[in-house]
Amino acid sequence: MSANIPDPNLLPDGAPVTGTASAAVTEPAGKAPKKDAGDTRHSDRGTSIWGEAFQRLRRSPMAISGAIIIFLFILVAIFAPILAPYPGEATPGMRLVTPTNIPGIGTPGYPLGLDNFGGDVVSKLIWGARSSLLVGVISTCIGLVGGLFLGALAGGFGGWIDTVIMRIVDILLSVPNLLMAVSIAAIAGQSPFAVMIAIGAAQIPVFARLLRSSMLQQRGADYILAAQTLGLGRGKITMSHLLPNALGPVIVQATLALATAVIDAAALSFLGLGGGVPQTAEWGRMLTVAQNFLSSAPQLAFLPGICIAITALGFTLLGESLREALDPKARKR
Structure with missing residues (x-):
């Protein structure tokens, strides 16, 4: 009498085994099914340097604080015509100001008071944000473009080109930035555009040397x-490979240079090199006017x-x- 041996090609109900069912039956127990080559849902992907840096910034309270300050600063500057109660050089409270009395904080209709010209302090602070943003961004762009050009020439080609450019940069770096900016602004004339040129030109040597140093470090890389x-x-090689990979430190320096540009713009306006009239809504110009009223109206300077x-703190924190x-040592921790 022969034993009933089940046919491996038939299911218990007698139906033929299909390809899918056969694979399921013949798959050894305890072994995970093979992953389809086209299924990339669970594939591990590497993270770029900038992607990893962004993840670190998202977890940094200092970066978040700086980003919030910068974001609010940009919003105020962009929407100044909507947020400011009065135009920048308007003097709506002139009749309330006397030589011995400048209405201060809490004046009806003027929350932060008036200045000695009768201008609304809130409006001038808001319009001053736009002025500082324009000067800071444009001057930093001028310095960045000039520095990238000189740094790329020196770091990419080397030789006598590198020697000549770096000696010129060394001479420029020997002069303090603010002193160089004051000298250029005094020569170019008293105007906001002259201030942008002066601050941007003073930043060119810093960007040039930083990019050249970064390119020299990358020159011996495997790629x-x-x-x-x-x-x-x-x-x-210089334009397609070397320069893009050497821009990290330069971008960081550009962020820090924005803080310096805002301070330098206020300093040049304080010295009277920013152009405009005394009623101009600019933070540095407001400080210039306020120094004559420090005892009677200290809020005008404060x-x-x-x-x-x-x-400046916001740009510095970010x-x-x-x-x-972006620091390699920090990424290893």
Whole structure:
């Protein structure tokens, strides 16, 4: 009598085994099914340097605080015509101001009081944010573009080009930034555009030397040697490979330079090199006018000074956080 041996090609109900069911039956117990080559839902992907830096910034209270300050500063500057009760040079409270009395904080209709011209302090602070933002961004862009050009030439080509450019940069770096900016602004004339040129020109040597140093560090990297092995020219390697990978420290410096630009713009306006009239809504100009009323109306100097300090603090916090996030030693911790 023969034993009933089940046919492996038939299911218990007698139906034939299909390909899918067969694979399920013949798969060894305890072994996980193979992952489809096209299924990338669970694949591990590497993180770029900038992606990792962004993740570190999201967890940094200092970076978040700086970003909030900068965001509010930009919003106030952009929407100044909507937020400000009066135009920047308007003097709506002129009739309330006397040589011996300047209405202070809490004056009806003027929450932060009036200045000696009868201008609304709130409106001038708001319009001053727009002025400082324009000067800071444009002057930093001028310095960044000039520094990138000189730094790329020196770091990418080397030789006598590097020597000549770096000696010029060394001479410029020997002069303090503010002193150089004052000299250029005095020559270019008293106007906001002259202030932008002066501050931007003073920042060019810093950006140039920083980019050149970063490019020299990257020159011996494996990807550069591989590009040279493939026969790529020096210009192609510099513009397509070397320069993009050397921009990290320069971007960090640009963020920090914005804080310096805001302070320098206020300093030049304080010295009377920013152009405009005494009623101009600019934080540095407000400080210039307020020094004659420190005893009777100290808020005229205190309020714009606080605005300058907070704005510079925001750019500094974000810049320092970005520097730490891109630091290779910090990424290893």
